[in-house]
Amino acid sequence: MADIFSVSVKEIVDEHKLEVIYAPKDISEILVYDNDCNRPGLQLMGFYEYFNAERIQICGNMEFAYLASLDEEVRRARIETLFKTKIPLFVVARGHELYPEMIELAKEYEIPIVRTPESTTTFIAALIAFLNLRLAPRITRHGVLIEVYGEGVLIVGESGVGKSETAIELVKRGHRLVADDAVEIRRVSSISLVGSSPDNIRHFLELRGIGIINIRRLFGIGSVKVTEKIDLIVELEPWEKDKIYDRMGIDNEYTTILGVKIPSLTIPIKPGRNLAVILEVAAMNNRQKKMGYNAAQDLLDNLGLQMDTKDKVKNWDSF
Template sequence: MTSKFDISLAKMIQDFKLETIFLPGPAEEIRVSSTDVNRPGLQLAGFFDVFDHHRVQIFGKSEISYIHLLDPGMAMERCERLCALQPPVMIVTRSLEIPPMLLEAARHENVPLLRTSENTCDFMSALIAQLNVDLGPRITRHGVLMEIYGDGVLILGDSGVGKSETAVELIARGHRLVADDAVEIRRINAHTLVGTSPENIRHFMELRGIGVINARRMYGMRAVKIAERILMIVQLELWDENKAYDRLGVDNPQMDILGIPIPCVTVPVKPGRNLSVIIEAATMNLRLKKLGYSAPHALMKSLGMPEEDLPPQVTPELHSYWQ
């Protein structure tokens, strides 16, 4: 899939420690914009009717061996035809010897040619995962992202409702800060959102009345984390006496972010409520639901409610998300 975002080939070379065989120009100026990769076996056999030339092309043992089996003239023609379509980069795995025809075609058509010592399957898996992170759809939300008991919890709410203050108390209770104020959220596959902080404000927090603090400097490395998968959203809002808040927890509301529904709880804020403890409880309660236990179900069953009237232990939507 071609993304509206892109990354430089220089970043890919650095991330995977790739050996440069040929570059037509500065690696910083060569862009990769597809999250998919391709092994061009069919193209080397002459089939180009269905071919996404925007993808990174991976040459493993099978592709390199096939090039060597071809007649030199035919091999040159196929490599030239492949490179003429201008793929962003070609990568040879297993530190295999580069066929002269492939190198000549890459130079003639100005297509980058790199090499890695990794085996083909492992390298492709790692590359696809990294491309999904780098090129996936993304948004920035105003809020705080914490890791609480190992789960990513996104805390949202209007300015001044107490998000950062709650985050500081959660840090003091042993949990970890991922992002404060601006949370960059990326969709890396159909079921996963990962949040992080913009690099220029990472680990900084703003506390009204105190100012800006650095959580890493103040609380140490154990109090911060670079990125975390978002598993729950906590929406903080000022207590509204005219609003009916959930008293049983039978419903499992969700909030859609980048097309992925995330379990969401609304926590009303008023003096005397310990928000950090409430958020800890919400996190553990969601984990129990993941394991198939519902406190409202157990309570109503113990009170003698007929089985057919009991709420479900866990909704199919919540169960499928946690998978």
């Protein structure tokens, strides 16, 4: 069974600086589970087919103009029908003044009401972006997430392979640490993953022989970042003499996490290899590929050869 995530009304109010008009109880106890919202124009006209009462309802100029066209008795009945569905939150946009019956019915049916001076469209866009992030499907994976030249690089591999040591060298070279050891990965859209660190271990990093260090304290605020989109997955593994490693980069390797395909690389390690420099080059090369340039293709074109590209996909969803 899939995990069900929620966000409290208090978090929504704090994030968007909303004015609380009425709350039936502590708003930190009122939870929202749906990452979409609704403008209840049709519902105020009496149409409730396909209506999802778990969504936040937002009223702006159009809804208030329609309510103003109704006589008081009809208006009260339409608002009551909406509030009877037990919606989690009623938002008034553009700073509109509420009708007295709205407050009265909100108290009767225990519906929290908040207000924003923002336009309805602007507020909805910001709210959906916030809800998509907070309610996104997520998993936690062992690894290190670091931003390298604007690319989010997730470093994975067996324990003790050198992930944290590579991360500390990258931080010294001016890049930013997002998470060490445990990376919380969220699918914020059908094509995007965002990684972050659990709150209780954020900015901490373990170095064998030294122990726990605080990257933010040692290297400053510019050395860390709270979240980062995952653009590339790099798996570090001990060099195996008999294994054949990709030397041209012709084949495209991907790793699927939460249904999203992310470009990936396997980098063998042995004494003398500068992993920090290798990962910097990998990040820049990945950005180049996204911009449409492939060095292997360019070389083969110069040699008059054709490139037979294959996609190799590894699925983490089943792990």
